[in-house]
Amino acid sequence: MAGLVFGKLDMMSFEPDPDAALMLLVKQGDHTAFAQLVDKYKQPVMNLVCRMLRDATEAEDLAQTVFVQVHKSAHRYQVSSKFSTWLFTIARNLSLNEIRRRSRHPTDSMDQPHPEQADQPQHQYEDTRTFGPTEMLLQGELENKIEEALSELPENQRTAILLCRQDELSYEDIAKVLDCSLSATKSLIHRGRETLKQKLKPYLRTGVWKQPK
């Protein structure tokens, strides 16, 4: 089936994007293909959503919603567009909706279980990072400073910088996610980075960031 899909893509003179091929299978109701996409993108989506919402629990719920939305909208997915661009656009839009919802109802929390989700398993996290006590302290301080500085950036600058970390996204792709021109995107990244450089100046000079992970 996947061979057939790739063949179809070649005939349509598109670059054979494995994600697009998987999405075609998802359109046909293939849950295994969908699980592969979720496994591949759960981490970058979680990173983006978490840094946009600044709440790990809410971010996990929203990241789940992002993938459910991807599955729901699979019939609308165009093979001509890159899957990761489409995915991150959905992730960004849902995060912005959640931020707006929060600003309207500041006391509401997504932590409260929905009645329909009562039978779902509890969150299970695993911490894969291993640091020595001193490294952990320094690294922790720097991480906090970076997260703080990032969170203080305007949303579009922050998202542009975070998406810039995704290898599979080109500047053109980032521009599509942000719904602005290529030059505007580069300008957003540059301005965001300038602000970060100013805020993290002492840390960047001391070289704390050189600590081994």
Added chain:
Amino acid sequence: MTDDPLSNPIRELSWRRKLSSADQARLRAWLADHPDAQLDWNSETALTKVLEQMPEFPVASNFTARVLQNVEREETREAKRASRSGWGWLWHRRWLPRLALAVVVLSAGFFAYERAVVEPRMMKEQDLRVRIARAQSLAEMPSVASVPDVDSLKDFDAIYALDPTPVADEQLVLLFK
């Protein structure tokens, strides 16, 4: 951002990936000509590394399983919604008695309305139509039965007073005999 045609593309490249040896050589040459930009470039490189080293947020080990569970739940909900959009849902045990009751109530309401409002109104309209027809026939009467001129009736009384029965001429009758 400086407007230098060399540093900007290299800067943009460095945001995304490690510079190639050729790019690094070009950058070194450019920095040799612009020593004041060295500090800025150092912090640029340091920030790129810091952003690269940013930790990843933990993802639940059952994340994918939960997504698939939610998707299946969503699919079931969609399927139910689709089946309701046809007529099949009407025969569902839960909806049939309600539908029957609704039909009875609506029918009773319809007949009551017919008797209370529609029928009297129709009778009233029928009565009105009859009255209009009578009025129209009365209006047409003068044109149908034309009355003689008043001058032609001036000897009416005298003529009316004459014996209407014709009298036989007895002398003429005898002569014939």
